[in-house]
Amino acid sequence: MLTNRSALILLAAWALSALASPIKPLVVQDSIYHLATNDICLDTESDPSQELVAAQVFLDDGVVVGFQEGAADKFLGIPFAEPPTGQRRLRGPEPIPPYEGLLYAQKFGKSCPQQELVFPKVDSQLLLDIGSVVGRLYEKLTPDDEDCLTINVVRPSGTKPGSKLPVVVWIFGGGFELGGTSTYDGGVIVSRSIELGEPCIFVSMNYRPKLSNLLAFGFLPGREVKEAKIGNLGLQDQRLALKWIQTYISEFGGDPSKVTIWGESAGAISVSLHMLTNKGNQEGLFRGAIMQSGGPIPVGDIENGQQYYDFMVERTGCRNHNDTLECLRKVPYSTFKHAMDESPNFFAYQGLVLAWLPRVDGVFLTEPPQHAVLRGHVSNVPMITGNCDDEGSLFSISTKNISTSADMKDYLKLYMMPKAKDAEIDLLMKYYPDDQRAGSPFDTGLKNALSPQFKRTAALQGDFVFHGPRRFFLKQRASKQNSWGFIWKRVKSTPFLGTAHATDLVNSIIAPGELMDYVIHFTSNLNPNGKKGLGIPWPQWNPRDPKAIVLQDSTLFPVVIGNDNYRSDPLDYVANMSLVYPI
Template identity: 30%
Template sequence: MILCHLALSTFLFNLVASSQSSTVNLGYARYQGQALPDGITQWLGIRYAAAPVGPLRFSAPQDPETVEGVQDASQHGPLCIPTGEYPAPAGTSEDCLFLDLYVPSAARNATKLPVFVWIQGGGFNQNSSPNYNGTGLIKASEMAILVVTFNYRVGPYGFLSGAEVSKGGSVNNGLKDQIKVLKWVKTHISKFGGDPNHVVIGGDSAGAASITLLLSAYGGEDQGLFHAAAAESQSFGPVWTIDQSQFAYNNLVIRTGCASDPDTLACLRSLDTASIQRVNINTPLPSAQTPPLYMYGPVVDGDLVPDYTYRLFQQGKFIKVPVIFGDDTDEGTIFVPKNTSTVGEADTFIQSQFPNIRFDHLAKLNHWYLSENQTRQFPDSKPYWRPTSNAYGEIRYICPGIYLSSVFASAGVNSWNYHYAVEDPAAEASGEGVSHTVEENAIWGPQYVSGTPPASYFTSNAPIVPVMQGYWTSFIKFFDPNPHRYLGSPEWKTWGDGKDYRRIFIQTNNTAMETVPMAQRERCDYWTSIGTDLSQ
C-alpha cells in the first residue's frame, strides 16, 4: 500500500513538473504545451496576433489581446480561408493567426538553440502545406534546433489592394503577418530555449516567394529578424501596383452588393465571412483571357514592397545573408491543364498567368518549348501539357532561383543551389515527374507532412530523407549545409563566383554536383532579362 502511494505521489509530482516546464508566460497569455515521450515538447495554436476580423479585416496585424488563465496548446489553430472554395472549408477561419512550436524537451532558457521558421506555400491564396511537424528535423539535428510553423492570411483577406484599402486599411497584410511572426520570435523564442540571434527562415513555393520578398523588404533594410534563408521553388509571379490591383477590389465590392455604399471598405468589413467567401473567386487579370492560377498576391506598395522583385535584386537592395535556392526537375506539371492540346492553348495559359507577355516573348517560348518534336504523350493528357509545363516551370520557378544564386554569389554572400531530381515510379509514369515542392517530403520526413507523400519515400526513396535532412539541419545550425551533412553525402559546393553555376543534383543514391546546362542558362538569361516586363 505504501509503495502504491509512493508510486502515485511520484507520478503526480512528475505530472505537475511536466506541466510547469511546458507552461510558458508570453506576457499576454500563458500557454501549456505537451511534453511527448520522444523528447519533443510541442505548443500548438499559439496566437501571435489579434483576430483580424471586424474593423481589423484588411488591416495590418495587431498585438494579441491579453487573456487570463493558462491556455491549452494541444491543438492546431484554424487555417486561413482560401480563395475559390465556398462554403469555407472545415477547419478554416478568418481568426487564423496562430503558430506552432516544436522544441527539444531538454531546451531551457539558457540553451539558445538555432531556430527554423517555416513559411508554407499556397500561391498566396491558400495555406497549402499547413501543420507540418518539426519532430523529424529536430531529431535529424540531434535535438539541437527549434521549429516554428504558422498560418498567414491569403486571398483577399491577406492581399486585397486598391486605393480604398491603402487609405483605410493596409495592403500586403499576408506578408505583414509573416513579419509579425518573426518579431514574435525575436521577442519570445528565448522563453522556449531558442536563440533570437540565430533564426533561419525556410519556405516552399509562395513561402519561398515570401522569402525573396522578405530579403528585399523595405529595399533590403535588415531589421535583424533572420540570419539565413532556404527557399524551395522560389516563385516569381507577377506583382502588380496598388493601382493595377484596383480591379480586384472593385469586382469584390460589386459582387458583394457594396457598390452603392458611400464607404465601400466599411461595407466589406461589415459583411459576415460567408458573404465574402461566396464571391471569393478567381477572375481573369486585366488583358488576360482566362482566370490565373492565383489571383491575389503581394503588390508594389512603395514601402514593404518598393518595386518588382527582379529589379530590387538587380539594384542590390536585399539583405545579405547565407541562402539556399533550388527547384525540382518538373516544376510546372501540377499547374498546367493536362488537356493542353495546341500551341494556342499553351500560349493562352501562359498569358493568363503573365498578362503583360508580348508576342515576341511568346515567339521565343514557342521556339524553345513548343515545337512538335517536344510534345510528349502521357496517360490522361494531351501532347502540349508537358512542354507548356517546362516553360511555366522555368519562367516562374527555376530561372528565378538560378538568377538569385548568381546575385548573392556576385555580392560575395555564400549561396547554394539545388536541382532536386528524386524520381518516384508512379509520378514518372503519370508524367508529373519530379513535381513542384515534392522535396518537402524528404526535408521534413514523409511521416511529418500534412499531405500524402509519394509511396516510394517509405521504400526505394527512403535513403534520400536523411541526406536532405542532413543538409537542411546543417544549414539551420551553421548557415552552411555541409558541417552536419549525412555521413557519405557529397560536399554541397557554393554556386561559385557568379560564373560557375554549380548546383547539387539530388537523386537517391546518385547525389553529386553538376553545372547548369548551357541551354538552360541561355533560356534563363532571357527570362531574367524580361522579368520586369512580366511584372516579376
Template identity: 30%
Template sequence: MWPNPITANSFGPFYPQSPKSSAVPINDTTDFSTEDCLYLNVYSPENATADSKLPVLVWIHGGGYGGGNGRQDLSAIIEANNHGFVGVSIQYRLGAFGFLSSDEIFRNGVVNAGLLDQHFALRWVQAYVTQFGGDPTKVTISGESAGGGSVMCQSLAYGGTLGTSLFRNAVVASPYLPLQYGYKDFEPSQSYYAFATMAGCPPVTAYGGINNTHPSIFNCLVNQDTETLQRASFNISASGIYGTWGFLPVTDGVFLPQLPSQQLLQKQVNGLNMLSGNNANEGPSFTPQNIHTEDELIAWLQITFLAFTNNDIVKILLYYSSTNASVNPSDPLFATTGISGPAALNESQVGSGQQQRADNIYAETTFVCPSYWLAEAYSDHGRQSWKYQYSVPVATHGADVTGYFGPATPEKGPDFELAFMKIWGNFVIQSNPSIPSSIANGARSNSTAENPASSWPTFDIYNPQLINLNETGGVPFSVVSAAGNNVTEMMDPGLINNFTIANAYTWEGGRGYRCDFWKSVGAKVPE
C-alpha cells in the same frame, strides 16, 4: 499580454481557404472558418532552456496565397538533426483577407496584409523565441511554393534594408512568383471590384462619391459579415485563369518597393545565406493539359502573358525551341538527365512535345528562375548561396516536402530522407548545407567515395553549380501524376542515393540562359 497561462496543446484554427482556378468548376463553398487564425506553433527540444541559444527554423506554408495552414510537423527534421534547433511554423491571412488590393484598400487599410502577418510573426520570434531555447540571431526562414515565395518577399522587404534583424538564413523550395502587379493596377483592381460585387458592395462609387454621398466600397466591405466575405473570396479566386489564385502579393512601393526580378538583379536583399531549390517537374499542376499544337501553345501564352506582343511571343518560342514533331500518345515518357540527350524543353516523365513546352515555360518563369535569381542575389557582398534540384521521379511540384519533413513517400528511400533532412538541418545549424559523404551516399550504398554534397560549392554567376538530388535502383510501381497520366516511380528495396554536381546555367538545355531572358522581360510579365 495574456492575464493567465494558455493551454497550447492543439493547433489553432487555420484561415479561410480560397482555391486556385481549375478546368472543373468549383461549387460555392459552405466550409466557413473563423478569421481569428494568426497562430504559430513552436517545436522545442525537450531539454531546451532560455540559455540553450539554439538556432531556429521558421516554416512558412505554401498554398498559392489562398490555401494551406501552419500545421506542418517539424519534429522529424529536428530529431534527425539531433535536436539541434527550435522549429516555428506560422500562419498568415489568405485569399482576399490577406491579399485584396486596390487604391481604395491602400488609402484606407493595407495591401499585402498576409506578408505583413509573416513579418510580424518574425518579429515575435525575435522577441520570444529565447523562452523556448532559441537564439534570435540564428534564425533561418523557410518555405515551399507560396511559402518559398513568401520567403522571397521577406528577403526583399523594405528594399532589402533590414539586414539580419529578422533572420540570418533563408531556404526557398520552388519559390512561387506569380504575376506581381502594382497595388492599383487594372488586374488587382478588377479582382477588388469583382470581390466587392459578390460580397454585396457593387462599385457604384469607389470612394463614396462627391461629398461622400454614398458608402464607399471599402466601408461597405468592412460592415459585411465574415461568411459573405469568405464566400466572395472563394468564388473569385476559383474563377480566374487556369492554375492561378485570385489574390496575390502586389508591388506596393513600401514593403515590396520593386518587382522581384528587378530588385534581385540589384542584390538588395535581407539576410546573409540562401539555400535555393526547385523540382524537376514544377509545371503540370498549373498548366492546362490539352496543349497539343503550337497554335494551342501560342493561345495559352497570349492568355498567360497579357502584356506580351506578338514579337514577345515569338521570342518565347525561340528560347523554348521545339522540333514540332507530332507526338504519339503511346510513346514512352522518360526523365531527362539534365546534362545530355533530350532536355526539359521537350521531354519529361509527365509530358512531351507542345505540352511539355508549356509545362516547362510555366515552371521556369514561375518557380525555377526565381530560385536561380535568389541564388544569384546572395552570391556576393558578403553573402553566400547554394543551389539544388530535387529530381526523384516524378518530382512534380510539392513532391519534395516529405523528403525534408517526412514521413517519406514510397519513392524516397530512408537514406534519401535522412540526407535531405540533414542538408536542411546543417544549413539551419551551420549556415552551410554540406553533409558528410557517408550520409550523402547513404548507408546501403556501401560507398566511401567523396560525395559532391559533402563539400557543396557555393553558387556563383561565373561558376553556377547545383547539386542534383536523385536516386537509382529500386522496384518500379505506377502512380497517376499531376498531369493525369500513369507514370513509373521506383520504391524499395534497392533505392540508393545519387547526388551529382552540374552546371546550373547549361543544365536542361541552357536553363540559365532562359532565366536571363525572363529577367530581361520581368517588368512586362510582370514578375
C-alpha cells in the same frame, strides 16, 4: 520506381502531408496547474500508454502549457496577434498584449479562412484520384476560423531558457490562397536534429492568405487597397510573427540571433520577399534563408490586380457603395465566401498567373521584387534555393484544350504577358518550341503528353514562376552572399506530372531525408555541409561555374553534384521579360 498508387500517395502527401495526431490525454506532473478544459484532459487514471507529460514556459506574466511527445516539447496554437476581426478586418496585424494567466497550447490553431480547393476535371483516372484524395485530406486537416493568427514552437524535450539553440522558422505554401500550420509537424525536424547532434527549435505561424478572418484578405489587390495602405497583410502577419520570435524565443531555449527562415512555394516566395522588404534590412529578424520552389516572383504594382478587387466588389453587392472597401469589411461571410470560391485558384485555366499574389503596395513592397534584386536591396544573408524539375506540370492540367501554337500564343497574350509585343512572344515560343520532347515533365521524350500543348505549357509556367526567378536570384546574388542551389528530380516516373511541384516536401519536412539534414545543418552552421551526414560536399553556387546538388532516382547515386545551367538561354529571356512585363 514508384507505382501509380505510390505516386498518388506522394502527391496527397505533398498537399497536406502527414500531420500531428489528435492530442492525447495529458498528465501534468510536478506542476501546480491541475486544471481541466474542453481542449485538454488531465485525467491521471487514463491509460498510461496514452499519457503525455506537460511542458511549460513562462511568458510575461503568463504560463504557456504545452506537452511532451517523444523527443520534443510542443507548444501549439499560441496567439501572436490580436484577432483581425470586426474593426481589425482588412487592417495590419496588431501585437498581442502581454500574456497573463494560463494558456493551454496543446493543439494547432485553426487555419485562416480560405478558398475552396477545386481540382480540374481531366480524363486521367490517376489525376482524378489525386485530386479527390488531396481535396478530402485538405478539408479534414486544415479547418479554418476567423481567429487564426497563432504560432507554434517545437523544441527538444527539456530545453531550458538560456540554451540558445538555433531556430528554423517554417512558412507554409498554398499559392497565397490556402494552407495552415497543422499540415506540418515540427517534431520530425526536432527529433532528427537531436540525432544529428545539432539540436534546433522549429517554429511555424499562420498567416492570412487570400481570405482570412472573415473579410480580412491577406493579398487583396487594387487601387483602393493601395490607398488604404493595407496590401500584403499576409506578409505583414509573417513579419509580426518574426518579431514575436525575437521577443519570446529565448524563453523556449532558442537564440534570437540564430533564426533561419524557411519556406516552400508561396512560403519560399515569402522568404524571398522578407529578404527584399525594407530595402534589404532584415532588422535582425533572421540570419539565413531557405527557399524550396520560390524566389523573387515577377510581380508589379498592386493595381495590376484591380480586376480581382472589382470582381469581389461586384459579386458581394458592394459595387454601388461609396466606400467599397468598408462595404467588403461588413458583407456577410456566407456571401463573401461564395464570391471567393468563384474566383480563380491555382488549378484554374490561367494557371500560375495567380489572382491573389503579393504585389507592390508602397508599404511592404516599394518596388518590384526583381528590380529590388538588381538594385541590391537584398538581405545579405546565406541562402539555399532549389526547385523541383517539373514545377509547372501540376498547374497546367486545366489547359488541355490548348492544342496548337496559335492557341498557345493567345494564352500567353491573355494571361502571362498581356502587354508584350507579338515579336517578343514569338521569340519566347522559339525558346519553348512545339516539341513534346523539350517540354515538362522534362527528359521523358514523347511521354506524358496530356494534350498537344500540355508539356509546352508546363515548361513555360514552371520557368516563369519558379526556375526563372531562382536562377535570376542566384546569378545576381551568389557572388555577394554565400548561396547554395539544389534540383529535385525524384519520382520522375509519375504519369503526366513527373517531378511535380512540392514532391520534395516528403524529403525535407515530412520525413527524414537528405534535404532535411541539409536544412538542419544550415540552421546550425549557416552551411548545409554538416559535420555528420551525407559525406558529399555541396559546393557554393558560382556564377562562373554554377553547380548544384541533384537529388535523383538512383539507388547507387541518389545525390550528385550537377551543372546548374540547364535551359540557360530560355531562362535568361524569361527573366528579361519578367523585368519588363511583371504580373
